[in-house]
Amino acid sequence: MKLPLGTGTIDLDLPECDVTVAEPSGAEPVDVREAATTALSDPHGPPLSERVEPADDVAIVVTDLTRAVPDDLLLEAFLEELAGCGVGREQVTVVVGLGLHRPMTDDELEIMLGPHADLAVNHDPTAVVEVGTVDGCPVEIGEPVAAADTVLSTGVVEPHQYAGFSGGAKTVVVGAGSESLIRYTHGPEVLSREGVRLGRIDDNPFRNILDRAGDLAGVDVCLNLTHGPDGVLGVSAGDHRPVVSELADVARDALSVSVPPTDEYDAVVTGVGAPKDANLYQATRAATYVALGDRNPLGEDGRLVVPAALPEGVGDGTGERRFYDRLRTASDADALYREMLEGYEPGAQRAFVVARVLREHEVTVTNSAAPGLVEECLMRAEPTVADAVSAGSNVLVVPDALNTLLVDADGDGA
CATH class of the missing domain: 3.90.226.30 (LarA, C-terminal domain)
Known part of the structure; x- marks a missing residue:
């Protein structure tokens, strides 16, 4: 083999x-671009048209090259939807959610985002704004995101060692956040708590912290996908909690192997x-x-x-x-x-x-x-x-x- x-x-x-x-x-793969458009037309919670104003400055936080996500297709779906809401391309900043990973090069951004690479900036974890606290921990978000009127994000809901499944608010609060939340959530006190484990989102303290931080960061609409060996298995949009929940169910059904x-x-x-x-x-x-x-x-x-x-x-x-x-x-x-x-x-x-x-x-x-x-x-x-x-x-x-x-x-x- x-x-x-x-x-x-x-x-x-x-x-x-x-x-x-x-x-x-596994499960039958979907056409990502088509599924993204469908998800945005039938989101969890109010549609994007009710969350954005034509004059808004919009930040779209995307994943970096360590995630196998077709961000170009998800970004394209977002830009098309925003255009239908009267928001011009020049009002959009695409923030690459690096967390503590290295910045992406211009060539890498070109490969990842294609014709939309000119909209992208690498997140700077030292240039952040505090938007509140969770359990006494400051939640700090990158300046371009904190300054935006509307915050959108892409992401992948895949098995995650601590969050159970990744995606949702994580792209913004970790990818475009600071060391403070990463230090707290990834420290031994949180990682040793009951319920912090691969494949679990219900009653998972790590996931709960990310979700509450996402509320403080004002994540308006997530556009996430989940995938398996055969390709992308589903796309969901809207409020970050139900997006993760829906796609985690899809992933769990497709990816579990009993031993x-x-x-x-x-x-x-x-x-x-x-x-x-x-x-x-x-x-x-x-x-x-x-x-x-x-x-x-x-x-x-x-x-x-x-x-x-x-x-x-x-x-x-x-x-x-x-x-x-x-x-x-x-x-x-x-x-x-x-x-x-x-x-x-x-x-x-x-x-x-x-x-x-x-x-x-x-x-x-x-x-x-x-x-x-x-x-x-x-x-x-x-x-x-x-x-x-x-x-x-x-x-x-x-x-x-x-x-x-x-x-x-x-x-x-x-």
């Missing part, structure tokens, strides 16, 4: 192993592919999504194997550098985990969850352009998947680990 690696694939052949493949049932409680594996091979395997920070999601999801299929001493190209090494953003510094200076995973329970800077939370996994399971990254860097970060590096898996192993292959929800056969992971 084939596994994703960068924008291509690699052949996986483990003839001496007992191999099981976890592939979600019987009696099944335990010696190794799980987790496919990632572009854009998430561009750097180690993002690629490690494959390992943590499996080990810290609803159903960890690994037995004692089980190993996680992540084929990842890593053309950007660890990554160039602030969060990526903090992740790297924490891992490369740690003596071992257990010591790092206990140290980080006392707190850490935003971005380093990925090192915290990786350390949590490494306390129980070895993680091996294969096929990468940066094996030395992988070894620096408490993980193993091997040339190929076959080199990372012992002969005779019982192996579970998850070809699309970031779009697969492993759930207990007795539950749905919600």
